[in-house]
Amino acid sequence: MTAPPNGSSHDLAHPQEQDLDLTQVLFALSDPGRLEIVRQLRDGPVEMAQCNLADPTVAKSTKSHLFKVLREAGVILNLPKGRGRLLSLRREELDRRFPGLLDAVLDAS
Known part of the structure; x- marks a missing residue:
C-alpha cells in the first residue's frame, strides 16, 4: 500500500515512503496513546470511529x-x-524502510 495522491479536499497529506524519517516514526511510536492506536491497526484497517483508547x-x-x-x-x-x-x-512501507522496527516496538511489553 502506498501513500494516496493528494488532490481531493478530503485527502490528507501522507509522506511518501522514501520520505519516512526514523526520528519522526520513533517519536510517533513513543507515546502510549499513539502506540495503543497502532496496536489496534496491527491486524488490519479500522474505521476511525471504531478506534478507541x-x-x-x-x-x-x-x-x-x-x-x-x-x-x-x-x-x-x-x-x-x-x-x-x-x-x-x-506496515509494508515501514518494514521496507526500517526492517524489523515495527515488530520490535509492537512486541515490546
Whole structure:
C-alpha cells in the first residue's frame, strides 16, 4: 500500500515512503496513546470511529491529534471512506524502510 495522491479536499497529506524519517516514526511510536492506536491497526484497517483508547475520558481533539502525528510521521494512512475515515497501518512501507522496527516496538511489553 502506498501513500494516496493528494488532490481531493478530503485527502490528507501522507509522506511518501522514501520520505519516512526514523526520528519522526520513533517519536510517533513513543507515546502510549499513539502506540495503543497502532496496536489496534496491527491486524488490519479500522474505521476511525471504531478506534478507541483505553482511557474513555480522552478528548476528541486529543484523539484527533494522536491520529495526525501518526499520519504525518508516515505510520498510518487515514483515508476517506463514505462519511467516515479508514485508518490502516503502513506496515509494508515501514518494514521496507526500517526492517524489523515495527515488530520490535509492537512486541515490546
